[in-house]
Amino acid sequence: MEKIFQKxxxxxxxxxxxxxxxxFITLFNASKPAIDEFGFNFITDARWNEEVPLDxxxxxxxxxxxxxxxxxxxxxxxxLLDDDMLLDESGDDDILFDEEDSQTKTVYxxxxxxxxxxxxxxxxLAFALPIAMGIAVFLAEIAPKNISxxxxxxxxxxxxxxxxxxxxxxxxxxxxxxxxxxxGYQVSLLTAGLVLGIMILPFMAAITRDSxxxxxxxxxxxxxxxxxxxxxxxxxxxFPYSKxxxxxxxxxxxxxxxxxTMAVAFLIGSIFSLPQAINDPTISIPVAMANNxxxxxxxxxxxxxxxxxxxxxxxxxxxxxxKLYFLKGAK
Amino acid sequence: MVMSIEKxxxxxxxxxxxSLKNINMEIAKNKITSLIGxxxxxxxxxxxxxxxxxxxxxxxxxxxxxxxLNEDSGKMENILDIKKENDFINLRQxxxxxxQKPTPFPMSIFDNIAYxxxxxxxxxxxxxxxxxxxxxxxxxxxxxxxxxxxxxAMGLSGGQQQRLCIARAVAVKxxxxxxxxxxxxxxxxxxxxxxxxxxxxxxxVSIAIVTHxxxxxxRISVYTAFMYLGDLVEFDKTENIFxxxxxxxxxxxxxxxxG
Ligand SMILES: Nc1ncnc2c1ncn2[C@@H]1O[C@H](COP(=O)(O)OP(=O)(O)O)[C@@H](O)[C@H]1O
Ligand SMILES: [Mg+2]
Numbered sequence: 001m002e003k004i005f006q007k008x009x010x011x012x013x014x015x016x017x018x019x020x021x022x023x024f025i026t027l028f029n030a031s032k033p034a035i036d037e038f039g040f041n042f043i044t045d046a047r048w049n050e051e052v053p054l055d056x057x058x059x060x061x062x063x064x065x066x067x068x069x070x071x072x073x074x075x076x077x078x079x080l081l082d083d084d085m086l087l088d089e090s091g092d093d094d095i096l097f098d099e100e101d102s103q104t105k106t107v108y109x110x111x112x113x114x115x116x117x118x119x120x121x122x123x124x125l126a127f128a129l130p131i132a133m134g135i136a137v138f139l140a141e142i143a144p145k146n147i148s149x150x151x152x153x154x155x156x157x158x159x160x161x162x163x164x165x166x167x168x169x170x171x172x173x174x175x176x177x178x179x180x181x182x183x184g185y186q187v188s189l190l191t192a193g194l195v196l197g198i199m200i201l202p203f204m205a206a207i208t209r210d211s212x213x214x215x216x217x218x219x220x221x222x223x224x225x226x227x228x229x230x231x232x233x234x235x236x237x238x239f240p241y242s243k244x245x246x247x248x249x250x251x252x253x254x255x256x257x258x259x260x261t262m263a264v265a266f267l268i269g270s271i272f273s274l275p276q277a278i279n280d281p282t283i284s285i286p287v288a289m290a291n292n293x294x295x296x297x298x299x300x301x302x303x304x305x306x307x308x309x310x311x312x313x314x315x316x317x318x319x320x321x322x323k324l325y326f327l328k329g330a331k
Numbered sequence: 332m333v334m335s336i337e338k339x340x341x342x343x344x345x346x347x348x349x350s351l352k353n354i355n356m357e358i359a360k361n362k363i364t365s366l367i368g369x370x371x372x373x374x375x376x377x378x379x380x381x382x383x384x385x386x387x388x389x390x391x392x393x394x395x396x397x398x399x400l401n402e403d404s405g406k407m408e409n410i411l412d413i414k415k416e417n418d419f420i421n422l423r424q425x426x427x428x429x430x431q432k433p434t435p436f437p438m439s440i441f442d443n444i445a446y447x448x449x450x451x452x453x454x455x456x457x458x459x460x461x462x463x464x465x466x467x468x469x470x471x472x473x474x475x476x477x478x479x480x481x482x483x484a485m486g487l488s489g490g491q492q493q494r495l496c497i498a499r500a501v502a503v504k505x506x507x508x509x510x511x512x513x514x515x516x517x518x519x520x521x522x523x524x525x526x527x528x529x530x531x532x533x534x535x536v537s538i539a540i541v542t543h544x545x546x547x548x549x550r551i552s553v554y555t556a557f558m559y560l561g562d563l564v565e566f567d568k569t570e571n572i573f574x575x576x577x578x579x580x581x582x583x584x585x586x587x588x589x590g
Contacts, residue, residue: 223446225423226424237437
């Protein structure tokens with residue numbers, strides 16, 4: 001009996017690795033044409049689906065002029081109403097170019113979605129982290145039981161809301177408020193990042209509260225017994241004690257923020273344009289993939305896979321880094 | 332006398348009956364006073380009233396008086412009157428506490444000891460270093476840990492952790508130290524080391540110790556209080572309690588007929 005259990009648990013554990021490696025290999029194979037074509041320049045190239053004369057193709061200037069299509073967003077409304085129109089860059093409307101010079105090729109570069117992904121995630125984390133910590137401290141240490149219990153349940157419910165609902169709410173209610181406050185576009189890096197932050201907030205708060213609650217009473221009591229104030233106990237005892245759980249919650253939240261598609265798709269503007277300001281619209285990797293897979297083929301499709309591979313590596317890298325860096329001194 | 336407990340009763344939040352009823356006793360200066368009695372009789376409850384650590388949880392009820400000697404003015408002041416956080420901090424710096432299980436903070440050995448000094452507002456680095464060293468010596472721990480002060484305190488053995496907690500409490504120079512069964516989670520050798528340490532400490536502080544172990548009480552304490560079901564049955568010189576008890580209940584407990 002024990003042997004069977006051992007076998008089952010061993011094979012389920014190895015299954016995780018098989019899946020992980022399998023996904024990596026699939027992504028790598030599918031993106032092979034794009035990798036061969038663009039190499040690592042893909043990461044620093046801001047041109048997506050752009051026609052260039054053959055000889056220019058290899059020298060990817062880092063700061064390329066913004067796509068022609070970007071000029072389309074003369075007014076916000078247009079973006080709000082049919083952002084699909086902005087996205088048909090991957091459609092083949094390049095006849096104009098072809099007439100001028102038949103010696104052209106299409107260039108794909110991932111810089112814009114990569115930057116978009118990293119920036120939205122960074123904004124989300126910067127926004128959510130302090131608030132989540134505040135909520136967790138309040139629930140675990142400050143609020144009396146008859147308040148912390150219902151608020152805790154509400155927060156767990158918030159964490160269960162599907163992301164598309166956050167996206168719609170963000171677009172119709174939250175984005176106009178943010179745009180009023182800071183100006184700029186309603187769909188932008190900032191609004192996408194903030195809504196993403198609101199999404200990961202309950203999640204972080206709930207896990208952080210749970211790990212703070214594992215601090216033994218007697219440990220807190222010994223600090224109070226030395227004359228520590230509540231603030232000192234929270235800062236010097238509870239935070240260090242629950243560090244592992246807090247970092248775990250950040251890692252999970254990071255993973256979710258990096259890969260989030262629906263909510264960001266509503267809010268980021270979905271245009272291939274390098275943001276010049278925090279309230280400029282742009283695009284993220286998952287959104288670029290979700291919006292373009294339908295009509296992509298050939299090198300375009302392969303480039304999307306390349307983006308997916310990069311997202312995979314970023315998520316993996318960020319999470320491993322966080323684990324190694326923050327947890328190495330924890331035990 | 333540094334503390335005097337007068338007609339003291341205590342009821343936990345939500346409890347229907349008091350856990351302590353009409354307690355009268357005192358803690359003598361630079362002496363060891365032990366509290367004995369069967370499990371659940373209220374020893375910890377009484378000890379935890381003496382630094383009002385109970386107040387971390389809302390709704391408990393105190394009655395009577397617990398008076399603490401103010402070393403500056405020489406007056407006895409009722410600690411049950413304390414309401415402001417500052418006064419609580421003051422009280423707990425004067426009346427330290429060591430728990431049954433060692434409770435090292437999640438930080439280095441040095442920082443564990445320095446912690447009380449830092450929160451007491453001492454900023455001078457050399458003063459902190461000196462007092463940490465002195466406290467480690469007072470806690471009979473210096474020889475064992477002086478070469479790894481910056482290592483986590485979690486890596487020490489149980490007995491060492493408990494001595495660290497004692498050193499940590501001693502570092503802030505309290506007037507009274509409360510020990511709640513400080514050796515019941517330790518092996519006999521660590522227990523002996525800590526007993527010795529406690530005896531050594533009474534030079535500088537007055538000590539109240541809860542113990543399960545009657546030999547321990549008779550070995551180290553000068554006064555002993557026997558408690559039973561929330562009552563203080565008998566409080567006297569330790570030799571009287573053990574050799575010549577006045578109450579039948581005390582005698583039964585001492586001779587092992589119950590408890
Ligand atoms: N937090 C609490 N709330 C309610 N009752 C408690 C609490 N802690 C202890 N008691 C009760 O108070 C009595 C005395 O407990 P305690 O002081 O811990 O006993 P001892 O330390 O002598 O073993 C016991 O009957 C116990 O059930
Ligand atoms: Mg007890």
